[in-house]
Amino acid sequence: MPSLQQNSPPPANSVYRATPRAAVISLVCGILSFFTLFIFVGAIFALIAIIAGHVAINRIRHSSGPLEGEGLAMSGVVMGYLTLIATSLLMMTLVFIYQPATQKLTQYRQQQSQQHASRLYFAAEAYAQDHRGVYPKQWTDLEGHYINTFDLQDCLRSVHSFKKTSQPAFKLVSHQRPVLPAVSSQVVVIQEIAPAHINSIAVVYADGTTELIANPNR
Numbered sequence: 655m656p657s658l659q660q661n662s663p664p665p666a667n668s669v670y671r672a673t674p675r676a677a678v679i680s681l682v683c684g685i686l687s688f689f690t691l692f693i694f695v696g697a698i699f700a701l702i703a704i705i706a707g708h709v710a711i712n713r714i715r716h717s718s719g720p721l722e723g724e725g726l727a728m729s730g731v732v733m734g735y736l737t738l739i740a741t742s743l744l745m746m747t748l749v750f751i752y753q754p755a756t757q758k759l760t761q762y763r764q765q766q767s768q769q770h771a772s773r774l775y776f777a778a779e780a781y782a783q784d785h786r787g788v789y790p791k792q793w794t795d796l797e798g799h800y801i802n803t804f805d806l807q808d809c810l811r812s813v814h815s816f817k818k819t820s821q822p823a824f825k826l827v828s829h830q831r832p833v834l835p836a837v838s839s840q841v842v843v844i845q846e847i848a849p850a851h852i853n854s855i856a857v858v859y860a861d862g863t864t865e866l867i868a869n870p871n872r
Contacts, residue, residue: 680730680731767856814849852871
């Protein structure tokens with residue numbers, strides 16, 4: 655026979671306490687913000703956790719009893735703020751690492767461009783010696799005898815992009831031959847072709863000097 659205690663109604667002074675959804679959302683998003691910190695989605699979850707947590711805490715404190723879960727909401731808020739701080743520190747670290755690395759990469763590419771330009775210059779000069787001082791009309795005129803095919807392709811490949819394009823990275827600049835010694839350091843004979851976002855390009859003067867100048871395509 656069932657006991658009377660099991661069928662008895664709850665005491666008159668008992669109060670039903672519920673947990674607001676905002677508190678649960680705050681806790682869940684706070685946890686997710688930690689696990690997604692390194693893909694920078696964590697900041698979004700952190701903001702949701704902070705906003706939902708403050709909304710839940712405000713509702714719970716003004717409910718005077720019927721609502722509970724302030725601890726859940728507070729945990730979500732704390733994790734949200736910690737994630738935002740960690741994200742800020744991570745971004746600052748990446749900036750400090752990225753800038754020097756970018757500068758070194760730019761310097762390396764500029765050196766490569768100058769080396770390629772110099773290599774093409776010596777090949778073009780060798781061609782001119784065999785053709786009464788006349789420069790080649792196109793780069794393929796050098797292929798084989800004055801520079802091997804692999805080196806020519808390597809020199810004409812842009813160091814500023816990983817994509818293969820049909821456009822060569824350098825062009826032969828039309829100029830009068832022979833070049834007078836007095837102006838040989840001012841007459842450009844080979845010029846790099848670079849995208850507009852590249853600040854400097856390599857050029858070679860008639861005396862063989864290589865230099866970096868402002869990119870005219872900018």
